[in-house]
Amino acid sequence: MKQRRLIAAGAMFAAGAMALTACSSDSDSGSDGGSADSNASITLYSTKPENPLIPGNTNEVGGGNILDAVFRGLVDYDPDTAAPEMSMAESIESSDNKTWDVKLKADQTFQDGTPVDADSFINAWNWTAYGPNAALNNYFFASFDGYEAMNPADPDEDGPKKAPTPKVKELSGLKKVSDTEFTVKLASAQSFFPTMVGYTAFYPLPQAFFDDPEAYGKKPIANGPFQVTAGDGDSGFTLTAWSGYKGEDKPKIKEAIYKTYTSDSAGYSDVLAGNLDFMNQVPAAALVDNQYQTDRPDHFVNKAVGVIQTATLPQYSKNFKDDPNVGKALSLAIDRDTITKSVFNGGRTPATGWVSPIVDGYKAGACGEFCTYDPAKAKEYLAKSNFKGPFSFSYNSDGQGNKEAAEAICNSIKNALDVECNAKSYVDFATLRADVNASKMDNMFRSGWQMDYPHIQNFLEPLYATGAGSNDGHWSNKNFDALIKKANAAEGEESYADYQAAEALLSEDMAVIPLWYQAQQSVWSERLGNVKVTPKSTLDLTSVTATS
Known part of the structure; x- marks a missing residue:
């Protein structure tokens, strides 16, 4: 990223990374030709904050x-x-x-x-x-x-x-x-x-x-194009276009209603029944034979986004602390190729490192041999480890495809290592994150990262630097920290070598196991037009239009 006056240019997407098909409307009318209504409300799939x-x-x-x-x-x-x-x-x-x-x-x-x-x-x-x-x-x-x-x-x-x-x-x-x-x-x-x-x-x-943080957290007063006018985390939130917004990205709809679901299948059923306008990621079952494209012809997108899924081994747990062999064994025991094909119908790409391919500076193969399925080598590392199971993999059941993926990961580990592994369900993301943030996990748990901003640093420092806010597994490496600090001070391509060297250090301990890079398969109703799924995997609410 070359420094410029006013603002740095920002990393753009790596050319050719995860090229996928997309279908969407780019007009100011509804997808099926109806007139866009600036007073329209739309509904979106959401999970509990x-x-x-x-x-x-x-x-x-x-x-x-x-x-x-x-x-x-x-x-x-x-x-x-x-x-x-x-x-x-x-x-x-x-x-x-x-x-x-x-x-x-x-x-x-x-x-x-x-x-x-x-x-x-x-x-x-x-x-x-x-x-x-x-x-x-x-x-x-x-x-x-x-x-x-x-x-x-x-x-x-x-x-x-x-x-x-x-x-x-x-x-x-x-x-x-x-x-x-x-x-x-x-x-x-x-x-x-x-x-x-x-x-x-x-x-x-x-x-x-500052006058009342508790009340504010329930109904924040903000400065953007929408304002929270009703709702809560259990049911969802209603956002209404704010007439006082002075930015250029003014909404073309009146309301966006986020509906909280605890089941992705229920959300998808609502889309098909016309009771939900937008679902950011279809369930795993809808990916089989690209069923979602048949269900919603001309109203879907299949797009690479800045998201990676991982499995974290908590380093504060006696099961994993100071023992890189167990992480290497588990990573070698996960058949990413088969899982991404069987569970996601090729809608995910097996990860070879911890940085998304869509940002500049990405380098394939950072994980080395440990992201390649190899049962024989996995057993060798397990034999050298202090903890030999049984294993479990915790996940939130309200996330699309999480249940199927967790079960497939555990089945792969069972078959490769001849040890017990069970998928452990949490009712929703908020409940799982409460235990993660309280450092209560004693076995593998689902983790992942949706980029906050388009830069290779965002896939590394916030997640793996010592004491970082999203370092859920409490991994620490002084050499990693030093390389990140050095890379942060450099500009553009000059920084990439140090970021990549820092990423390579993650393979030494395998405290976080890369699973797959994510493409997003979204669907929407006939009411919506000008649908844009952003590189952060969200619907751009200021571009979308809707009919009454």
């Missing part, structure tokens, strides 16, 4: 999709290319990639009329970065000056202890210049900073959040 709708504490898709529709950050991402574009920011400039000057567009407001100004960004970022708030997106501020003072380490001299209370509550690297300008000083150079700050963790917050 893990937490209240607070940007700094949301790092999963159930809540993230809602927040991305109702908020706008300094930059937003093009729905076709994912390239970053100015949103709340007028400019983001730096001469050294370490100190950044941010100028905001004037007269931007939240949905309660209060200003989107420098304080709304600074206060929001300080809240997320303040250790005692225990925000899930806290780690995204680890590169900022003053982060360590706000997140003092647990001394851990006589076992785990509570970290001391920070003496400061504000990042020293954030300085207000005026109501429409502030500066950010980083501890080390970071060339992709302008790309990163469109992510959920960097959204601004109005004073209403």
Whole structure:
């Protein structure tokens, strides 16, 4: 990514990666030719958010999709290319990639009329970065000056202890210049900073959040094209187009209603019955013989997206701690080729590493021999391991294809290693994530990553750096951390070699097992037109049209 004034260019998709077919409408009318109605409402498949709708504490898709529709950050991402574009920011400039000057567009407001100004960004970022708030997106501020003072380490001299209370509550690297300008000083150079700050963790917050965080999390007051007008996580949320939005990406519909499902088959049945307008990923059963294309002719898409699925082995568990042999054995025992063909009808591509093929810097084969199915070698590594099973694989049953995939993974492990392996179901994603975030897992569990922003760093540092917010398995490697820091400071292709070297270190321990890269198979009703599935795997709500 070559640095530019105003904003870094952003990684584009790797040419030719996972080329797949797509069918969608690109007109301003409904798919079947009806007139688009700006007062139309549409319904979308959703899962229950893990937490209240607070940007700094949301790092999963159930809540993230809602927040991305109702908020706008300094930059937003093009729905076709994912390239970053100015949103709340007028400019983001730096001469050294370490100190950044941010100028905001004037007269931007939240949905309660209060200003989107420098304080709304600074206060929001300080809240997320303040250790005692225990925000899930806290780690995204680890590169900022003053982060360590706000997140003092647990001394851990006589076992785990509570970290001391920070003496400061504000990042020293954030300085207000005026109501429409502030500066950010980083501890080390970071060339992709302008790309990163469109992510959920960097959204601004109005004073209403600080006045009553609990009430705010139920019905956030945001600054984007939609506003939350009704609903909850159990049933879903109603988003209504906000008439005060000044951005160019104004909605062409009145409402987007996210309906919470605990079963993907129930959601798909609703699509076929005309009771649901959009389903982001069809169930595994609908992939067989491309049944979804027969069910919804001219109303589907099959598109490569920035998503990877993995299996995590918790390194805090005595079963896996300091034992790379068990992860290598399990990875060698998973027949990715057969599973992606039999469960997903070729709609997934076996992973050979931890970075999605659609971002620049991707290098095939980072996993080495360990992502190739080899039962004989798998047994050799299991014989050398301390833990030899039985194994289980935890998954959330509300996710499309998760049940079938989990069962296929365990069957493959059983057949290759002659050990017991059982698929363990959680009722929904929020329930699984609660145990994951509480470090309660003692065996394999389903994990995955939908890119936050289009950069190779996003598939590595937030997931595997020591103490990173989404490092669910608590893996740690000082050499990995050092390579990431070095790569972050470089620009464009100069950084790729170090990112790739860091990725290669993941194969030494196999604490996280790559499974497959994801293409997305979405379907929608006849009512929808101009359907765009973004590289982040979401429906672009500001482009879609609908008939009455």
